[in-house]
Amino acid sequence: MVSIKDVASQAGVSVATVSRVLNSKGYVSEDTRKKVEQAIAELNYKPNEVARSLFKKQSKTIGLIVPDITNPYFPELARAVEDTAAKLGYTVILCNSDGKTEKEQHYLDVLMQKYVDGIIVSSNTISERQIKSLQIPFVSIDREISKDIPTIVVENKKGAKLATQYLQNKGCMRIAHISGPLNVVNANERCEGYKEVVRNEQWFNESYIGNGHFEMDSAIEATLELLQLHPEIDGIFAANDTMAIGAIKAVHKIGKRTPDDIAIVGFDGISLSKATTPELTTIEQPIYEMGEKAASMLIEFIEEKPVEKTFYRLDVGLVERESS
Amino acid sequence: MVSIKDVASQAGVSVATVSRVLNSKGYVSEDTRKKVEQAIAELNYKPNEVARSLFKKQSKTIGLIVPDITNPYFPELARAVEDTAAKLGYTVILCNSDGKTEKEQHYLDVLMQKYVDGIIVSSNTISERQIKSLQIPFVSIDREISKDIPTIVVENKKGAKLATQYLQNKGCMRIAHISGPLNVVNANERCEGYKEVVRNEQWFNESYIGNGHFEMDSAIEATLELLQLHPEIDGIFAANDTMAIGAIKAVHKIGKRTPDDIAIVGFDGISLSKATTPELTTIEQPIYEMGEKAASMLIEFIEEKPVEKTFYRLDVGLVERESS
C-alpha cells in the first residue's frame, strides 16, 4: 500500500503538506496543491483509514445489532441504515444477537474496541445502564428502553386498535389476538391496543388471546388452539406478519377459508406480506424510514450537530389487501 | 478509554510486558503475569483494535458485498457469514451494491482503506482483474467469475434438470421456464438445464421461455404473457423462488389453480418458500452452508492456513411441497 510518505516524496513536499491538501485544511499554495494532487493520482493513493482512526479516535464506522437478520423485518431496516450511513460516509458492521444478553454484550465490547463511532441496537434485554456506560452515541430502534435514550419506535397501540376496529367494521363478531412475547414492549403495546377495543364486548375474555413468539410455528399452534377452543372466531389480529401468515396456514389446515370464514390482519408490512396468497392485510410500519432516521440521527450525534428531537414514535397505517 | 499504559503503570511494569501477556508471547514470569492480569481486570481494559490494526496491517474485519440484503436470498447468507466470522474472531461490514459496478468499486475502495482482511462478494459485473489488483483474500459467492478466483456456487444446471424432469414425471406435458437475466451466469445455467430436458420434445420452442429479472413483478408479467401465448402450459419452472411466487400469483389471477391446473417449481429454497400458500416446491440450495464455507475459506486464506480446495460447487436437492 502506498502511504502518505510516498506521495510526499513523489511530489517533493513534506507529509504535512500532503495531509493539508488531503483534508483541505490550512494554507497550501495553488501550485503545490496541484503537484500533490497529481502525485496522488499517479500513485493511486488512498489514505489509510486505520491510521486516521487511531489519531482521530473515530472510525467512520457504526455498529448495527439486530436479533436476527434472517427475520424478515430486519433486512429492510439494515438496508436503510446502510444506505444512509454510506451516503454520509460511514460503514456499518452487522451483528446478530439472537436477542441474547451475552451476545449483545460481546458485540458491544467488540464494537467499542473497534472504535465504532456509534451504535444502533434493536433489543429488549439491554439496559439503560449498559448503554450509558458505553459513552458513545446510541440509538435504540423498534424497542423502547428508556425515555432517556434516543429511540425510534412506532405507534404500536394505535396500530393494534386500527387493526381490531377494522376487523369489527368488516363485520367480525369474535376477534382473537395472537400476541408476541408479552415481556417485549411492542408486543405488549399491540396486545393492549387490541384489548382496548374488545374489552367491553360481552363475549370477550382473556382466552381469546393466544401466545406466539413472533414466528410462524408458534402462531400456527396458537391459532389451532384458539380455533378449537372458540370455533366461532371469525377474525384474527396477529401481532406481526410472520404470525399472521402462520394463522393463515392454520386456518387453511382446518379447512376454513381466509378471508371468507376468518379474516386476518397482521402487523409490520414486511415485503413478505405481499407475496402470500391471499395477500396480507396489515398494519404497515415505515421500516425503511425508521432505519434512515436512526442512522441519520446517530450520525448527527456523532458529528455533534444539533438534533431537534431524540424520540420518534412514527405513524403506522392500515394496508388493506386480500386476507380480510 | 483505558490504554495499555494505564495497565502498565497500575501493574508497575512496562507496556512491553503488558503486551506480552496480552498476546501470550515471549517470556513473562508467572508473578508478573498475575499482576498484569489483575490490573487488566481492575481497569476493565480492552485493547484498542485500531492501534493493533495499524501495526499488524490487518483488522480482523471482513467485507461482505451483496446486491441487496432485502432480496430474500441474502439474509440467510449474511447470517451464515456473520456467524462464522464471529466464531473465528472477525467482524463483518455489510455493503449493498445493487449490482452496480460503480457502487461495487466504491465499496471495494472503502473496504481497502479500512484495511479489511478479506472480502466476500456476490457480483456478476466485477472482473477478475479488479479482484486481482486488490491483493487481498477474496471469495466469490453464488456467482462464478473465473476459475482462478476462490468460489462457492451450486449445481445450477443439475438443479434445473431435476426440477424440469420432476415436472415431467408429475405428468406435465407443456413445461415453460421463467428465466433470470441471461447474462447472469447462474440464470443462464438454470435455463440451460431446463432446455437440456425439453429440447427434444416435439412441442418445444424458445417461446416457452419467459424472461424475468429474479423478482416478482417481472415474473408475474412473464407468466401472464406465457399463458396467453400458450394456454396449454401445465407446468412452470421458475429460475428462483421469488419468481415462482410471482408465477403462482399470475396463475391465480387468471383463475387457474396451483398445482391442479399448473404445477410450479422454484429454485433457491429461501425461507419465504415455506410461507406461501400453496407452499412452494423448489430446488433447495444450501444457502447457510455456502455462507459458512465462504467465510471459513476466506479466513483460512487470511490466516494463511492450508486450503484444500478453492472452488466449491455445492449440491442442490428437490424439496417437494404443495405447488406441484
Added chain:
DNA sequence: TTGAAAGCGCTACCAT
C-alpha cells in the same frame, strides 16, 4: 525475564 524505543500511517501543532 524485563524495559526502552522504534515505528505502523496519519494529523496537528509549532517553527520557520
Added chain:
DNA sequence: ATGGTAGCGCTTTCAA
C-alpha cells in the same frame, strides 16, 4: 506557505 515532529495505542526488536 511549508516543514519538522510529537503522538494516537500497540507490537516487536534489541539490550540489559
